[in-house]
Amino acid sequence: MRFMVIIKSTPESEKEGAGRDPQFLHDMGKYNEELIKAGVVLAMDGLHPSSKGARVKFSGKNRTVIDGPFTEAKELVAGFWIWKVKSLEEAIEWVKRGPSSCTGDFEVEVRQIFEMEDFAPMLTEEEIQYKIAKRAELPNQTANK
Amino acid sequence: MRFMMIQFPKVYETAKPGWVPDLKAMEVMGKYNEELGKAGVLLALDGLTPPATMSARVSFKGGKSKVTDGPFPETKEVVGGFWIIQVESREEALEWASRIPASDDEMVVEVRRLFDLTDFDPEVQKEIQKKFGDAEKQ
Numbered sequence: 134m135r136f137m138v139i140i141k142s143t144p145e146s147e148k149e150g151a152g153r154d155p156q157f158l159h160d161m162g163k164y165n166e167e168l169i170k171a172g173v174v175l176a177m178d179g180l181h182p183s184s185k186g187a188r189v190k191f192s193g194k195n196r197t198v199i200d201g202p203f204t205e206a207k208e209l210v211a212g213f214w215i216w217k218v219k220s221l222e223e224a225i226e227w228v229k230r231g232p233s234s235c236t237g238d239f240e241v242e243v244r245q246i247f248e249m250e251d252f253a254p255m256l257t258e259e260e261i262q263y264k265i266a267k268r269a270e271l272p273n274q275t276a277n278k
Numbered sequence: 279m280r281f282m283m284i285q286f287p288k289v290y291e292t293a294k295p296g297w298v299p300d301l302k303a304m305e306v307m308g309k310y311n312e313e314l315g316k317a318g319v320l321l322a323l324d325g326l327t328p329p330a331t332m333s334a335r336v337s338f339k340g341g342k343s344k345v346t347d348g349p350f351p352e353t354k355e356v357v358g359g360f361w362i363i364q365v366e367s368r369e370e371a372l373e374w375a376s377r378i379p380a381s382d383d384e385m386v387v388e389v390r391r392l393f394d395l396t397d398f399d400p401e402v403q404k405e406i407q408k409k410f411g412d413a414e415k416q
Contacts (some may be wrong), residue, residue: 137326139357139413156404162409169410176322177364179393182281186390187372193382198372203388208355210390211283215324221332228336229343240337244348246359247298247325255301264308267315273322 135175135246135275136216142209143239147182147202160232168214173227175275179212203278207219215275228237279322280392281371283361288384290356293328302344314363319374325359355386362392 140146168174180186184202203209207221224243231241249261249268256264268274284331304310314320327333350356365371368391373413375389395403 135324137324137357137360137409138325159387162406166409178280178282181391181393181397183388184391185368186388187368187375189372189375189378189387189389190383191378191387196376197288198376208286208353208357210282210357210388221334225334225336232336238337238339240335243334243336244326245332247327248292251327252298254350255298255304267312268323271320271322272313275322276324 134218134220135248136218136221137246138214138216138224138228139210139242139244140212141242142183142211143237143238143242146208146211147184149184150181157232162226164232165228168216168227173216173218174214175217176215176273180210183209217275221245224245234260279367280364280367280394282390282392283363283371283375283378284388284390285360285378286355286386286388287357287358290328290358291351291354293330294376295328295330297331306406310377310379311316313363313377314361314374319363319365319370321362321364323359323361326357328358329353329356 143150148172165174165177183206186201186203188201188203189201190197192198216224216227218227221243228241228243247257249265252261265276294352311320311323314323329350331348333350335346335350337344337346354393363371363374365374368389371389371391375387378387395406398406
C-alpha cells in the first residue's frame with residue numbers, strides 16, 4: 134500500500150532559504166538513498182516556505198485568495214514522500230530511522246493513499262480501469278510504479 | 279515551475295474510519311482532473327484516506343520519537359489530497375486552484391511551490407544529480 138509521509142513545518146523550515154543547510158542536506162540525502170535502495174520511495178519533494186505560497190478559501194461560490202505566510206496554521210507541510218510499503222508499521226519504522234541532525238522538534242504524519250480499488254463498491258470495474266489508465270498517463274504519477 | 283495544491287477538506291476532521299467520498303463528488307472532481315490533464319499541467323495527484331482510517335504521527339522531541347495513532351480529533355485542517363502541477367507562474371497556479379470544484383462543504387486549498395533543482399547552489403545541484411539522478415526527476 135502507498136502512504137504519504139508528510140513532514141510538518143518548523144520555525145526553521147519556514148525561514149527564507151530553508152532546506153539548504155549543508156549538514157541537513159547531506160544527512161537527508163543519505164537517508165533518501167537508503168529509502169531508494171530499499172525500493173520504498175515512489176516520489177519526494179520539498180516545499181518552499183509558506184511565505185511564497187497562497188491559500189484559496191472556498192465557501193459556497195466564493196473564492197478568497199490569501200497570501201502566505203500562514204503563521205497561525207499549525208499544520209503546515211514542509212515536504213513529503215510517497216512510499217510503497219506493506220503496512221503502516223513498516224512506514225513508521227522508516228520514519229523513526231530518519232536523520233537525527235534535524236534541529237529542534239518536529240513531527241511527521243503518515244497517511245494512507247486511496248487506491249482506485251478502494252472505490253470498488255461505488256465504481257464499476259470498467260470505471261476503475263478507466264481511471265487507473267488515465268492516471269498512468271500522468272508524468273509523475275506514482276500509482277503506476 | 280511546479281506547485282503543489284494541497285486540499286484541506288472540512289469533512290476530514292470528523293470522518294469515520296473507512297470513509298470514502300460520494301460518487302457525485304468524485305464525478306465532479308474527475309471532470310476537473312481531466313481538464314488539468316488536457317491542459318498538460320498535471321504531473322501527479324492522489325487522495326488520502328481520512329486520519330481515522332489508517333494513520334499515525336511520529337513526533338520527535340530532543341531526538342526521541344513518539345508514535346501517536348490517528349485520528350487526531352484536536353486537529354484543524356487535515357490534508358485530504360494533492361495535485362502537483364507544472365505552470366508558468368504563481369498566478370496560473372492560483373487560477374487553477376480557484377477552479378477546483380468545491381462541494382457544499384467549506385474547504386481550503388493551499389498552493390505551495392516545490393523546490394526544484396535550480397533553487398540550490400550549483401555545487402549542491404551537482405551532488406544531488408550524482409546521488410539521485412533519475413530518482414530526483416521521478
